[in-house]
Amino acid sequence: MLLFSYLLLSGITTGALYALVAIGLVVVNKSTGIINFAQGELFMFCGFVAWMVHVQFGQAYPFAFIAAIAGGFLLGVVTDRVAFRSLAKTDIVGLVLATVGLAFVLRGSARMIWGGKGDYLSFPPITSPEPVMIGTIMVVPQQMAALAGAVAIMLVFAAFFRFTRAGKIMRATADNSKAATLVGISIQNVYTLAFGTGAAIAGAAGVLAAPLTLLYPDMGFAFFIKGFAAAVLGGLTSLSGAIVGGLLVGVVEAMAGGYIHSSMMEVAPFLLIMLVLIVCPTGILSLYKARDV
Amino acid sequence: MSLFSRRNVLSSLFVLALLVPTFANAYHLFVANLILIYVLLAIGLNVLVGYAGQLAFANAAMFGIGAYATALLQVHLSWPFYFAFPAGALIAMAVGLLISLPALRLSGLYLALSTLAFAQFTQWVFLHWDNLTFGAGGFKSPPISFLPLPLSKPVGLYYLSLITASCVTLFTQNIMASRIGRAFVAVRDGDVAAQSLGIDLLRYKALAFGISGFTAGLAGGLYSQLFNFVSPEGFDLFQMVIQKAMIVVGGLGSIAGSVLGAGAIIVILELLREVKGAQEIVFGGVLIFFVTFLRGGLVGSLQKYVRGWDEPLHGARPLASKQVARVRLDEKESMS
């Protein structure tokens, strides 16, 4: 029983990291219908920015946090304005490729700027690094912080999409962009806001996760693909689905590693995805069971 | 027919390709051979993604399966290359057909993710099924000998690749100009509408996956001979990105575009060697540039600016107009 609870907890804590990435993907997808393949790299890049502010320049932790979020938002806005101007008129393969291009640019830039500083940079955790006891199980406080952060971000954005005007505008654009233009919504601005927000979430996620995952220029892709899997499991447009999906991926990974063999850990989430998509082609928790025609 | 018609350009490229071994050094011959292999990959992927609209990420995995299958048949079962090569391609095609079954129900990003998951799974198998695949360390495969022809292995392999690539180009061009090609486009533009026109989705989607699997398998067999060494590294997601870049840069929905795109990307990658550490940044920039400014790819621009280029464009629909009526406000569409 103890084995199970340890594995469950480890699955939840890793899953929280995947959920952080998935939320960013879902926010962008909810507004634009695009999956931002650069989400992992944004996560990485903002983590490095936070490192630069906090570790290299010695500023206080909250500053680093704000810098990561603001930096992420700015990065998202700038890339949208510069690179993704005509994305609304591109087909889906082109969209994927444009965001992949962005991922390469970010990765190469991070490698140039910070690559020579060491192989994996450490980032101090928000609280003490000592593990603490919860009941009979030890946890590292930062893992709890990551989980809490994921839930907090999800709640904030759920409220944003439901109650604010901007949120409703974004949802309208995703639903039917031509109709949105007809009622006077500027699609360009919506896309910019969406990318900026997605990147800002990646920034927050990066700061929460960095103490646990170490920072290195190539960390983005592994997180992206698990985050993408988590987002799809939850139905690509559901924020709470992103969290559930992330936790599910984490738990499946941990259980496969613990009960079968550690060599299964890498592949278990992918097997899960393939099985789930065969059975439920639009994800487990998707809000719409309809298909696009 | 004008000077720059599609047929003239492709024929002259073919003639040029015939002559490459006479003036190229070992490095250039290697790059040229690589281009031919990628032409095969790009054509298969374009059929699947550009014509049939299936956003699949499994091509690199099928490429890998083709390479492993061909080389393993040579190593484990001592088959000569000329049997192992088509066998490897058939095995890759079988895998493609297998993937097409779940693909029936999936579309868009869901298909993308499931094929991505499949690709990761294939990587895992290459790494862990040691007894069969020799695991992460890779293995060497026996080189083909071209006796009694007076050809060294690099030159012989080059001509074999050229013959394969040319045959596949001609063959797919013909198929795409036929009823099958039109069915693919119909499936891409709206599979429910296509069904209502009597197009059997299963048959055509399977055909698209099968064609791309087969060409990827052929490419894999040739690739395994190019280095006589097969390891899991060459078939990862970076490989997939390169292949996608080729079809987008060349032009989605165009076989000639696949040829041009393959050449362009390989040349760009080799030129990027000059920028040393900034390669990733420049490559990313190139991708963004092509997607944002050269929509329709090289072929689209050729269509617009060069007189005489007769390409029946079948470019895909923009994402944003997914649910609305069929009026396309951009590209000119010519009836072939």
Next chain:
Amino acid sequence: MKLSLIKMTAFCFAAALVGSQCAVAQQQPGLTPTTIRIGSFGALTGPGYLYGKLAMNGIDVVFDEVNAAGGINGRKLELVREDDRCDPAGAIGAVQKLIYQEQVFALIGGGCSNATFAARETIEKAEIPFLVVASVHDGITTPPARTIFSTALTSTIESKAQIQYAITSGAKKIAVVSMRDSWGRARYTPLMEELKSKGITLVADEEMSPDANDATAQVLRLKQADADAVIMVLFPKPAAVFARDSQKLGFKPLLIGQTGIGDPAAFEDQVGVPGATAKFRTISMVKYTPADPEMEKWRKLVEAKFPGDRLSVFNLFGIGSAQVLVEALKRAGPDLTREKLVSELANIHDLSVDVFGAPITCTATDHRCNKSPAWLAKDPTGPVKVLSVTRVD
């Protein structure tokens, strides 16, 4: 229309004939009276860049120092870098470009193991001298190729040393945690062979992925098996995650590392949990870590030439290798040929350079020139200490 096609073909043919006349074969490629061109291939992009780009930075710095002192017998050294992206195809392309296009005199480099191994045949066929910096794959140096030498501790050497250490520290229940990519595999296979030849059975054999964020499953298994020594064939990130989770779950065996985690100070920092690295011992290809005062000279040079970088062990790999190459070039004399360089490399005996654990020796039958792993450890509050420098045959 047909006529123009014929004309085009004829033109191409003529051009080819003319072009082939223009190719001039050089006697000694890469050499002019004032320069020697040395080529280097390795990963400049992608995760392998640590063993490629950073190692090449170290080589660059050594070449600069030599050039500032007047060069080698009047010739200045020039380094030409090529990216292999840690991919066999990339390596073969890079090596061919360096040999046939850039026409370099010799090669130094090699980061990712599979990539370098795949390129071995091309290098052998061209008979160009090649000194390996960081690739550990045994197949690169065994069976020895006439012109290929290595200052990297090969995976057999390090795996043997790890087992030797576990045995001499009295461990009875040995376990292994490894990465299954080509780097990990290259070490895992000789490790298993050595264990078999010594008649030792592992109590646990676990795997971690290079990007793993959690090692709970692995730690619990090892704890259940009651392992008292764990051989880690891991990169710093999974190793740090493993060490952190071990501490968290109260599992405190002897942790045995290798060159991939060769800087105990950096590792302690990466683990982040105090006390987790108290029983961590690691091998390094080089005897020093960046924090050592004896590396101050190199720190200044590296940080001056590459602003923003910090001296790291990967720079040191390149520095050591480059110094060996430079010495061999010097000994080959002003009348420099590839053959002379090869014979000088094959005759290096007890050469001391700045960073390696013990003097470098190559022989005609064994081109693995560095067989002396240095054992390093760090007390949680103290500096890094060199425990010993052993020799493996």
